[in-house]
Amino acid sequence: MSIIEITGVKKHFTKDIHALKHVDLSVEQGEMIALIGPSGSGKSTLMRHISGLTLADKHSDSSIKVLGNTIQQKGKLDSNIRTSRAQIGNVFQQFNLVSRLSVLTNVMIGGLSRIPTYRSLLGWFTAEEKHMALEALERVGLKNVALQRASELSGGQQQRVAIARALMQKAKVILADEPIASLDPESSRIVMQLLKDINEKDGITVVVTLHQVDYAQKYCQRAVALQNGEVFFDQKIQHLDEEQLAALYGVQQGPSPISDFETKDSNNTGLTELQHSRNKLKTTEENHAMHH
Numbered sequence: 292m293s294i295i296e297i298t299g300v301k302k303h304f305t306k307d308i309h310a311l312k313h314v315d316l317s318v319e320q321g322e323m324i325a326l327i328g329p330s331g332s333g334k335s336t337l338m339r340h341i342s343g344l345t346l347a348d349k350h351s352d353s354s355i356k357v358l359g360n361t362i363q364q365k366g367k368l369d370s371n372i373r374t375s376r377a378q379i380g381n382v383f384q385q386f387n388l389v390s391r392l393s394v395l396t397n398v399m400i401g402g403l404s405r406i407p408t409y410r411s412l413l414g415w416f417t418a419e420e421k422h423m424a425l426e427a428l429e430r431v432g433l434k435n436v437a438l439q440r441a442s443e444l445s446g447g448q449q450q451r452v453a454i455a456r457a458l459m460q461k462a463k464v465i466l467a468d469e470p471i472a473s474l475d476p477e478s479s480r481i482v483m484q485l486l487k488d489i490n491e492k493d494g495i496t497v498v499v500t501l502h503q504v505d506y507a508q509k510y511c512q513r514a515v516a517l518q519n520g521e522v523f524f525d526q527k528i529q530h531l532d533e534e535q536l537a538a539l540y541g542v543q544q545g546p547s548p549i550s551d552f553e554t555k556d557s558n559n560t561g562l563t564e565l566q567h568s569r570n571k572l573k574t575t576e577e578n579h580a581m582h583h
């Protein structure tokens with residue numbers, strides 16, 4: 292069964308910014324897919340469409356379904372979006388956690404869709420919920436920091452807490468948008484290995500956007516490459532060769548997207564800042580989508 296079914300998605304942010312030209316993509320149960328492509332090719336935009344945080348162009352014949360439930364159709368969010376979103380775990384590059392809350396509470400928040408609102412607002416989590424959250428933290432190797440504030444953790448640890456939260460949420464799909472973009476190589480490996488582990492052992496489908504192709508090659512089975520808002524490549528990762536990579540990223544790209552596993556990609560800081568400013572731009576539309 293297709294876990295994610297995307298057909299005919301087009302997205303203009305403005306008349307001139309045509310972020311997605313026409314995207315069709317089908318993701319099967321249990322896959323771990325790397326979404327790659329040059330900066331600005333539309334990876335984050337596509338991920339946000341899958342969560343229903345960004346809406347496709349109106350009047351286009353587009354549709355996005357996750358686990359058979361419609362997320363959006365013809366640029367309109369489905370009325371049942373809350374239920375559908377409950378099955379999608381999100382791991383973002385930043386802004387993952389509520390920094391003033393404990394790690395444990397951040398994980399328990401993952402179960403919120405199943406907890407009555409009044410109880411979650413009052414912070415009444417049951418012993419069973421605490422137990423589940425501690426188990427999820429143990430799974431990501433962070434049970435020992437459960438009572439610390441989220442803000443005290445390193446970037447890599449925060450990503451692992453976000454993964455624990457998705458486990459608590461019992462998400463069937465995890466969308467990880469640049470989860471290792473600002474991490475050092477060792478933390479990047481831990482986070483990627485964890486995603487691979489829950490993909491293989493729990494059968495959770497994972498879609499992860501990556502800048503470094505070597506991480507995609509090491510941890511993912513299939514690569515979907517976007518270029519200028521279109522799918523440029525969609526095959527098993529081992530079929531991605533040097534020639535295609537050169538055509539995808541262009542020879543004038545500057546530093547190679549293939550990073551050295553031992554050295555931090557010097558490009559990262561710039562991209563993070565770019566991302567940061569773009570994230571601010573996205574807020575209005577996102578808020579709009581979140582509240583519908």
Ligand SMILES: Nc1ncnc2c1ncn2[C@@H]1O[C@H](COP(=O)(O)OP(=O)(O)OP(=O)(O)O)[C@@H](O)[C@H]1O
Nearest residue numbers: 304308310329330331332333334335336337572573
């Ligand atoms: N909210 C927005 N408003 C206007 N333009 C946007 C917005 N979000 C993205 N864009 C534009 O859409 C295009 C695709 O951006 P997107 O962030 O999806 O690319 P990306 O492949 O994720 O890039 P990166 O690897 O740098 O994160 C870019 O031209 C970008 O500037």
